[in-house]
Amino acid sequence: MKYKNGQYHIENINAEKIVRKFGTPSYIYSYDKIKENINNFKKNFKSIKPIICFSVKSNANLQILKIIKSFGLGADVVSKGELMIALKAGIKPDKIVFSGVGKTTKELKFAIDRKIFLINAESESEILEIEKLAKSKNIKVKIGIRLNPDTDANTISKISTGKKENKFGVNLQTFIKILNKYKGSNYIKMSCLSVHIGSQITSHKPFQKMLSIVKKSIQKSNHSFEYIDLGGGMGIKYSHKDKKLNYKIYCKLIEKFLKSFNSRIIFEPGRSIIGNAGVIISRIIYIKQTPKIDFIIMDAAMNDLIRPALYGTNHSIIPLHKKKTRISKKYEFVGPICETTDKFMLTKSYQKLKQNDYLIICDVGAYGMVLSSNYNLRPKAVEILVKNSKLKIIKKRQSITDII
Numbered sequence: 001m002k003y004k005n006g007q008y009h010i011e012n013i014n015a016e017k018i019v020r021k022f023g024t025p026s027y028i029y030s031y032d033k034i035k036e037n038i039n040n041f042k043k044n045f046k047s048i049k050p051i052i053c054f055s056v057k058s059n060a061n062l063q064i065l066k067i068i069k070s071f072g073l074g075a076d077v078v079s080k081g082e083l084m085i086a087l088k089a090g091i092k093p094d095k096i097v098f099s100g101v102g103k104t105t106k107e108l109k110f111a112i113d114r115k116i117f118l119i120n121a122e123s124e125s126e127i128l129e130i131e132k133l134a135k136s137k138n139i140k141v142k143i144g145i146r147l148n149p150d151t152d153a154n155t156i157s158k159i160s161t162g163k164k165e166n167k168f169g170v171n172l173q174t175f176i177k178i179l180n181k182y183k184g185s186n187y188i189k190m191s192c193l194s195v196h197i198g199s200q201i202t203s204h205k206p207f208q209k210m211l212s213i214v215k216k217s218i219q220k221s222n223h224s225f226e227y228i229d230l231g232g233g234m235g236i237k238y239s240h241k242d243k244k245l246n247y248k249i250y251c252k253l254i255e256k257f258l259k260s261f262n263s264r265i266i267f268e269p270g271r272s273i274i275g276n277a278g279v280i281i282s283r284i285i286y287i288k289q290t291p292k293i294d295f296i297i298m299d300a301a302m303n304d305l306i307r308p309a310l311y312g313t314n315h316s317i318i319p320l321h322k323k324k325t326r327i328s329k330k331y332e333f334v335g336p337i338c339e340t341t342d343k344f345m346l347t348k349s350y351q352k353l354k355q356n357d358y359l360i361i362c363d364v365g366a367y368g369m370v371l372s373s374n375y376n377l378r379p380k381a382v383e384i385l386v387k388n389s390k391l392k393i394i395k396k397r398q399s400i401t402d403i404i
């Protein structure tokens, strides 16, 4: 995904060609980028041979999941819907882990009937429910227990999950209580310790702290786990100011950790696999000039990409046709939705823009389309895959009649 002669290209295709054919706003993904990310992820953790389960919540497009499956990844799911789509993508049940604080009896039953790899339980009541179901079928169900390590992930506070005030997992005391209670159970096999402290983590330090707490907790519990599920959370660079996670150090820390335990590592990456493999192309509907600022009113809005409105995060917006000169001007990039938070970016200098220019919103492959909505009764955008210089619609644009 780069400029060639000032024109933005996705693989070898000029982005302008894509929008002329499919309109805007459009989500576009690059097959090569997904492949590159998966290969890099595998390379970075080669020495520990992890089981990699893609976090479906970050991108649940069936065709994307099929690609991810073709590279041998399993799935991390958090609902019956995600479990069903992972299975539909051809991911084998023995490569699927099921996380989440509120799995219903129906969801648990569905997962148990499909004989999935692991159910990562997050409370005593959930384990009781799993035991009840296993007992009724007279089988032993493999579970993970999610430990809340009370670790600050030093990320956006709204996507932090591993502190004691967060709803996720159980504290060490409960963790040990559960281990003791189900030690001899005929119906529950406690195979895994799972942990996930948050998302978009760009320093190895929170992971280091998490590993040290997990280590101490296992030693205290006196239980051996076949698997340690370290979740996902590896951050990506949304702007040149963002730091890049040092995978080498993270992997070394895990290697060191594994010296004390004979366990296999599971990862549940989402963003690091798909985040930078997708963009939105949008058209400028109008430019509204005011004394202090020009509002660039785009046809993509917070219903297409809610991350900036929800978390206050930034996605770079770059022009499809790049010009050589920039002007000093305050531009605010906004969508047409009737909400003040429907805005993406504020700049002080940019190239001169005009009505109908196209813009690229970068790094929207993860938590983009999955969090989109029909707010203001706006149809959801089309999703397109670029592979081998070919374009394929992988999800149709919704029509207004669809939603009405």
Ligand code: LLP
Binding pocket: 055, 058, 076, 099, 100, 159, 161, 196, 198, 199, 200, 231, 232, 233, 234, 268, 269, 270, 271, 272, 307, 311, 366, 367
């Ligand atoms: N495993 C568990 C248990 C999770 O809760 C999550 C993400 C992941 C794995 C994948 O994390 P990743 O590798 O993608 O960081 N909507 C927010 C992110 C929420 C993440 C929720 N959990 C955003 O747009 O930034």
